[in-house]
Amino acid sequence: MCGIVGYVGEKQALQVVVDGLRRMEYRGYDSAGVAVVADGRLDVRKKAGKLANLESLLGSDPLAQSTTGIGHTRWATHGGPTDANAHPHVSADGSVAVIHNGIIENFAELRAELAAAGVVLASDTDTEVVAHLLAATLPEVGDDLAEAMRIVCRRLSGAFTLVAVRADRPDVVVGARRNSPLVVGRGDGENFLASDVSAFIAHTRHALELGQDQVVTLTRDSIVVTDFDGTPATPNAYEVTWDASAAEKGGYDTFMAKEIAEQPKAVADTLLGRIDVDGRLALDEMRMTDGELREVDKVVVIACGTAYHAGLVAKYALEHWTRLPCEVELASEFRYRDPVIDRRTLVVAISQSGETMDTLMALRYAREQDARVLAICNTQGSTIPRESDAVLYTHAGPEVAVASTKAFLTQLVACYLVALYVAQVRGNKFGDEIAMVVRELADMPRKIDLVLDTTEEVEALAAMLQDARSVLFIGRHVGYPVALEGALKLKELAYMHAEGFAAGELKHGPIALLEDRLPVIVVVPSPRGRSVLHEKIVSNVQEVRARGARTIVIAEEGDDAVVPYADHLVRVPECPTLLQPLLAAVPLQVFACAMATAKGHDVDQPRNLAKSVTVE
Numbered sequence: 001m002c003g004i005v006g007y008v009g010e011k012q013a014l015q016v017v018v019d020g021l022r023r024m025e026y027r028g029y030d031s032a033g034v035a036v037v038a039d040g041r042l043d044v045r046k047k048a049g050k051l052a053n054l055e056s057l058l059g060s061d062p063l064a065q066s067t068t069g070i071g072h073t074r075w076a077t078h079g080g081p082t083d084a085n086a087h088p089h090v091s092a093d094g095s096v097a098v099i100h101n102g103i104i105e106n107f108a109e110l111r112a113e114l115a116a117a118g119v120v121l122a123s124d125t126d127t128e129v130v131a132h133l134l135a136a137t138l139p140e141v142g143d144d145l146a147e148a149m150r151i152v153c154r155r156l157s158g159a160f161t162l163v164a165v166r167a168d169r170p171d172v173v174v175g176a177r178r179n180s181p182l183v184v185g186r187g188d189g190e191n192f193l194a195s196d197v198s199a200f201i202a203h204t205r206h207a208l209e210l211g212q213d214q215v216v217t218l219t220r221d222s223i224v225v226t227d228f229d230g231t232p233a234t235p236n237a238y239e240v241t242w243d244a245s246a247a248e249k250g251g252y253d254t255f256m257a258k259e260i261a262e263q264p265k266a267v268a269d270t271l272l273g274r275i276d277v278d279g280r281l282a283l284d285e286m287r288m289t290d291g292e293l294r295e296v297d298k299v300v301v302i303a304c305g306t307a308y309h310a311g312l313v314a315k316y317a318l319e320h321w322t323r324l325p326c327e328v329e330l331a332s333e334f335r336y337r338d339p340v341i342d343r344r345t346l347v348v349a350i351s352q353s354g355e356t357m358d359t360l361m362a363l364r365y366a367r368e369q370d371a372r373v374l375a376i377c378n379t380q381g382s383t384i385p386r387e388s389d390a391v392l393y394t395h396a397g398p399e400v401a402v403a404s405t406k407a408f409l410t411q412l413v414a415c416y417l418v419a420l421y422v423a424q425v426r427g428n429k430f431g432d433e434i435a436m437v438v439r440e441l442a443d444m445p446r447k448i449d450l451v452l453d454t455t456e457e458v459e460a461l462a463a464m465l466q467d468a469r470s471v472l473f474i475g476r477h478v479g480y481p482v483a484l485e486g487a488l489k490l491k492e493l494a495y496m497h498a499e500g501f502a503a504g505e506l507k508h509g510p511i512a513l514l515e516d517r518l519p520v521i522v523v524v525p526s527p528r529g530r531s532v533l534h535e536k537i538v539s540n541v542q543e544v545r546a547r548g549a550r551t552i553v554i555a556e557e558g559d560d561a562v563v564p565y566a567d568h569l570v571r572v573p574e575c576p577t578l579l580q581p582l583l584a585a586v587p588l589q590v591f592a593c594a595m596a597t598a599k600g601h602d603v604d605q606p607r608n609l610a611k612s613v614t615v616e
């Protein structure tokens with residue numbers, strides 16, 4: 001969702017701000033704007049549409065030179081994606097410009113108050129009220145923008161990151177955050193504010209986490225943080241572990257293609273350092289004593305979208321390996337149904353971005369009920385890990401494409417690690433059994449590499465099926481969440497009807513959807529081990545085929561039982577059933593990416609979507 005950049009330093013602010021916005025384009029947006037402070041006034045340009053539209057406006061109507069500026073990419077909430085609603089918003093007297101991410105829930109009341117005071121509002125946004133309120137407050141506080149920001153923030157409810165500049169202070173940028181992301185980049189003679197570190201990683205790797213309800217004031221040489229009451233606060237400093245090239249396409253046509261290809265490394269990196277020489281797991285990050293882990297009587301996973309699908313796989317692994325009951329819940333539903341949790345519940349919140357508002361609110365609710373929350377997250381310094389009791393970071397590196405790929409695989413790995421660790425501590429499994437699974441896990445990067453060898457054949461399949469009206473995905477056991485994930489990928493990228501079903505449910509209704517040549521993608525479990533599962537799905541494939549649908553079967557090497565019923569066969573290497581999602585998900589990612597490409601869609605930034613969903 002909205003991307004925010006603020007800069008004060010020695011460079012031309014416009015260049016820094018626009019580069020930062022470009023690096024955050026992946027967040028999803030529908031208009032963009034910038035403001036710089038120059039010659040005692042605010043120079044603002046904003047435009048609906050992509051950054052290119054703003055850049056062409058800047059080409060025909062250049063901004064004044066300035067070393068202090070702010071920039072914004074907007075994902076519309078209040079008011080359509082028009083030039084007038086684009087940020088920055090400037091107060092009626094031209095003294096303050098503001099950009100905002102989030103939703104100010106009491107904006108209608110504030111708008112009414114401003115209107116009654118004779119202020120004419122120029123947009124339909126909730127943000128504009130902040131510009132007018134800041135301008136009205138400044139004279140009361142000796143024109144101190146940070147103090148005005150604190151006063152105004154105390155009046156706002158909802159979620160907001162705000163960044164503001166003042167016309168007559170060319171050397172100050174002020175930011176504030178409640179529930180929405182904002183990080184500080186500390187440079188040498190320059191400082192940055194941004195929704196995420198990718199905006200300033202080309203300039204500095206030194207970052208500071210801002211806490212909840214804090215205001216930060218930047219000049220070239222200083223960073224001052226307080227809470228909303230003005231009490232000084234010390235932000236947590238950290239070094240970003242990746243560099244700017246990690247967030248570039250590196251020769252691939254799309255970020256998604258690059259991120260699919262990076263999966264073997266992402267999985268290997270996520271395993272790194274978590275297994276000792278004896279094959280035992282060492283997850284100190286869980287920050288739970290063995291005694292506390294033994295007291296857990298239930299695990300609840302909360303997540304959204306792809307992360308939720310990782311959670312569904314976690315349920316199979318956790319229950320099988322630990323014998324602890326596990327519930328998996330869409331974070332957006334969790335706190336509204338009065339869930340039964342207490343201090344013996346381990347809540348696992350899974351999130352790539354660490355900023356998903358639904359997941360954040362669910363975890364806060366869980367903590368209020370005394371549950372212990374473990375975050376599985378890919379983004380250092382983000383809100384979800386910061387508010388959790390413990391965090392297990394996935395090491396996927398920056399995921400730029402809106403459609404999650406490498407983050408999903410690393411979330412699966414993290415879930416397996418947690419499940420095995422709990423089994424190890426609680427003694428549900430013998431050490432040699434755990435060591436065997438761990439060895440299998442360590443071999444997965446090699447196997448994912450082998451699956452990537454099927455990329456061309458899967459792309460050819462997608463090109464052939466690009467005119468299909470709909471695609472169905474079916475699977476059993478852990479193949480079921482993989483089917484859901486395959487369908488989600490296709491929906492978000494190819495904008496077509498796609499649905500995932502538990503294969504056994506087909507006959508209870510969805511089988512009516514089958515028609516001649518309808519593509520049905522079947523995730524087949526290993527024929528080894530739980531062969532009943534395999535036999536059942538072979539029957540399901542036959543049921544589908546018998547109704548004229550076209551079957552695309554993802555099956556293990558050497559599984560010949562499915563061959564007679566497969567119109568198309570995609571092979572994955574042998575592996576234990578529980579780990580198979582790490583392999584079977586990959587061709588489905590490639591399929592969706594290729595389908596979107598064949599249809600001429602923007603693969604990395606699908607319509608209407610945002611990478612990090614910071615509103616409920």
Ligand code: AGP
Pocket residue numbers: 304305306307350351352353354355356359402403404405489492611612613
């Ligand atoms: C998946 O491709 C989507 N980008 C989306 O479903 C995503 O997984 C979901 O919004 C959760 O995001 P998070 O992992 O950052 O919390």
